Amino acid sequence: MSGPSTYVPQNGFLRWFESRLPIIGLVHSSFIAFPNPRNLNYFWTFGGILAFMLIEQIVTGLVLAMHYTPESSMAFASVEHIMRDVNYGWLLRYLHANGATMFFIAVYIHIARNLYYGSYKAPREILFILGVIIFLLMMATAFMGYVLPWGQMSFWGAKVITSLFSAIPFVGDSITTWLWGGYSVGNATLNRFFALHYLMPFMILGVVVLHIWALHIPGSNNPVGVEVKSQKDTLPFHPYFTVKDAFSLVCFMVVFAYFVFYAPNYFGHSDNYIEANPLVTPAHIVPEWYFLPYYAMLRAVPSKLGGVCALFGSILLLAFLPWLDTSRVRSSNFRPVYRAFLFLFFATVIGLGYCGSQEPVGSVVVWSEILTAWYFIHLLIVLPLLGFFETPRKMPASITEAVLGPKGASAAMVGARAAAEPSVKG
Amino acid sequence: MATATIAPGTPTRRDFLFIATGAVGAVGVGSVVWPFINQMNPDASTLALASTEVDISKLEVGQIMTVKWRGNPVFVRHRTPKEIQEAQNTPMSDLKDPQTDQSRVQKPEWLVLIGICTHLGCVPLGHDGAYDGWRCPCHGSVYDTSGRIRQGPAPTNMAVPTYSFLSDTKLKIG
Ligand code: HEM
Ligand code: FES
Numbered sequence: 001m002s003g004p005s006t007y008v009p010q011n012g013f014l015r016w017f018e019s020r021l022p023i024i025g026l027v028h029s030s031f032i033a034f035p036n037p038r039n040l041n042y043f044w045t046f047g048g049i050l051a052f053m054l055i056e057q058i059v060t061g062l063v064l065a066m067h068y069t070p071e072s073s074m075a076f077a078s079v080e081h082i083m084r085d086v087n088y089g090w091l092l093r094y095l096h097a098n099g100a101t102m103f104f105i106a107v108y109i110h111i112a113r114n115l116y117y118g119s120y121k122a123p124r125e126i127l128f129i130l131g132v133i134i135f136l137l138m139m140a141t142a143f144m145g146y147v148l149p150w151g152q153m154s155f156w157g158a159k160v161i162t163s164l165f166s167a168i169p170f171v172g173d174s175i176t177t178w179l180w181g182g183y184s185v186g187n188a189t190l191n192r193f194f195a196l197h198y199l200m201p202f203m204i205l206g207v208v209v210l211h212i213w214a215l216h217i218p219g220s221n222n223p224v225g226v227e228v229k230s231q232k233d234t235l236p237f238h239p240y241f242t243v244k245d246a247f248s249l250v251c252f253m254v255v256f257a258y259f260v261f262y263a264p265n266y267f268g269h270s271d272n273y274i275e276a277n278p279l280v281t282p283a284h285i286v287p288e289w290y291f292l293p294y295y296a297m298l299r300a301v302p303s304k305l306g307g308v309c310a311l312f313g314s315i316l317l318l319a320f321l322p323w324l325d326t327s328r329v330r331s332s333n334f335r336p337v338y339r340a341f342l343f344l345f346f347a348t349v350i351g352l353g354y355c356g357s358q359e360p361v362g363s364v365v366v367w368s369e370i371l372t373a374w375y376f377i378h379l380l381i382v383l384p385l386l387g388f389f390e391t392p393r394k395m396p397a398s399i400t401e402a403v404l405g406p407k408g409a410s411a412a413m414v415g416a417r418a419a420a421e422p423s424v425k426g
Numbered sequence: 427m428a429t430a431t432i433a434p435g436t437p438t439r440r441d442f443l444f445i446a447t448g449a450v451g452a453v454g455v456g457s458v459v460w461p462f463i464n465q466m467n468p469d470a471s472t473l474a475l476a477s478t479e480v481d482i483s484k485l486e487v488g489q490i491m492t493v494k495w496r497g498n499p500v501f502v503r504h505r506t507p508k509e510i511q512e513a514q515n516t517p518m519s520d521l522k523d524p525q526t527d528q529s530r531v532q533k534p535e536w537l538v539l540i541g542i543c544t545h546l547g548c549v550p551l552g553h554d555g556a557y558d559g560w561r562c563p564c565h566g567s568v569y570d571t572s573g574r575i576r577q578g579p580a581p582t583n584m585a586v587p588t589y590s591f592l593s594d595t596k597l598k599i600g
Contacts (some may be wrong), residue, residue: 156548156564159548160546160548160564163546163547164546166546166547177467178463178466178467180468181466181468181472182468182496183468183472183496183497184496184497184498186497188466188468188472278494278498278499279492279494279499279549281562283563285548285563285564299565301579302578302579303579304545304546360565361566
């Protein structure tokens with residue numbers, strides 16, 4: 001699908017340029033002529049949204065960094081300075097803070113889409129693993145970013161999460177001291193977190209390039225999960241998908257703007273407007289909402305090392321999904337039993353998120369334990385076994401048949417060719 | 427040629443040079459990487475064991491004070507006779523990290539602890555929890571009046587720092 005480019009340079013200069021650096025042709029074949037399955041639904045627009053959010057975070061972060069001071073006695077004040085004095089500083093910071101939230105909303109939808117439509121299955125395993133790596137890098141980036149305003153939640157979040165490493169037998173304490181650069185989270189920690197928070201989004205950008213490269217080898221999966229069989233199953237990326245992506249992005253930005261302008265602290269925590277105090281832990285510390293399910297798993301296991309293993313294991317297991325799922329059928333639309341289990345799994349993750357936000361007493365503890373157990377049972381037992389026991393529904397022979405029905409499929413031949421025309425002209 | 431007479435599988439001079447060069451290269455790379463890793467460790471000025479002097483004359487029986495030492499909180503607790511008794515009478519079999527109360531204090535009335543939960547580093551709240559010692563607000567670890575772990579995810583007792591009594595009312599931590 002990513003064969004030689006069909007790009008035809010329009011004039012002598014472009015011909016001269018293209019024969020030396022064929023980059024316009026690369027863009028043309030990747031984002032203009034690229035054939036996408038014609039049946040993609042709106043869940044396929046979140047990749048574009050994610051790309052936009054990454055750039056948005058880099059741009060707002062860059063300008064925040066021009067006013068921010070990564071020094072423990074001044075960091076909190078410099079963020080207040082951004083909020084009160086810097087021209088439009090409040091806007092830039094609210095965009096960046098809520099941008100992180102919107103970024104995670106988009107990535108969770110994107111991952112859920114992959115689980116539902118089985119997009120991780122062959123031949124897209126590497127593509128999926130690159131996605132898990134991006135997700136991990138995002139979490140590390142957001143975690144370090146949240147430390148920068150140096151409020152109470154920043155400080156204690158940093159303390160608890162870095163202390164996770166102290167659970168490693170023998171070398172744990174040396175590792176935490178090394179991470180902190182002292183006996184506790186302090187100025188050295190803040191400084192290095194700032195440097196890394198600045199760096200990591202660019203690492204993400206690099207992995208995103210690999211991710212798209214790996215995507216453009218087999219092309220996109222689609223809601224029926226049948227591979228593209230002929231050109232009539234596809235439509236060119238431009239204008240069909242550029243417009244669809246753009247429409248979805250605008251809707252997404254309306255929600256984003258709502259939070260930025262009308263509820264900018266909705267996802268934040270008021271304790272983070274109190275400057276960090278190493279002597280007092282806030283009565284109820286919670287991480288940012290996007291970490292809550294993992295936080296609940298950490299607390300569910302009544303042993304320090306066990307909790308840490310559950311936390312990291314739950315994410316690392318995702319990378320093995322292509323092999324844990326033994327069914328060859330991709331789309332859940334044709335797997336009724338799996339589909340029910342998958343919705344249960346989504347409910348489990350949301351339930352864990354709720355548990356993570358509550359104080360660890362009474363039934364919250366019990367539910368955290370049950371849901372954590374089910375998370376692993378689903379991935380390690382249900383998923384491998386279902387592939388053997390479930391009888392999938394009958395699949396359509398092709399994407400076109402799924403869209404137009406068996407009769408329409410043959411009639412569509414002509415129409416689809418005409419629709420594909422712009423790929424030659426564009 | 428000399429090499430023609432050597433049986434296959436016998437190490438040659440070239441194999442030796444190959445491995446030796448590789449080994450020297452690995453040591454070289456390691457010695458360049460190490461400074462980049464070690465720069466993140468606390469430097470000598472941070473390590474220099476700073477000490478703090480604390481005036482404990484104002485601390486009434488039953489009160490706890492928190493002082494900052496090396497960036498971390500240290501609890502000084504003036505224990506009541508009841509608290510001391512509870513701590514001393516606890517059977518070792520009840521403890522997750524068995525330590526006698528006597529081994530954790532210099533004078534029974536004064537308990538000095540690094541005020542960091544051994545789970546994930548929060549500062550526990552005093553006079554709280556089922557054992558009237560401390561309770562950690564983060565994930566619910568409970569410590570007794572000797573700072574020993576009794577319930578919850580923390581693996582060990584709260585640590586006792588090095589300290590000494592300069593006088594009856596002055597304590598030196600560190
Ligand atoms: C993957 C992209 C990124 C994510 C998910 C992210 C996330 C975050 C988060 C959650 C915060 C805390 C917001 C708050 O509560 O105040 C933050 C703060 C910050 N970030 Fe980022 N960030 C990203 C990229 C960047 C980049 C590329 C830079 C620098 C060029 C940057 C610079 C900053 C600065 C200076 C702050 C402190 C100011 C503040 O707290 O608002 N960020 N980031
Ligand atoms: S940090 Fe105290 S219980 Fe987790």
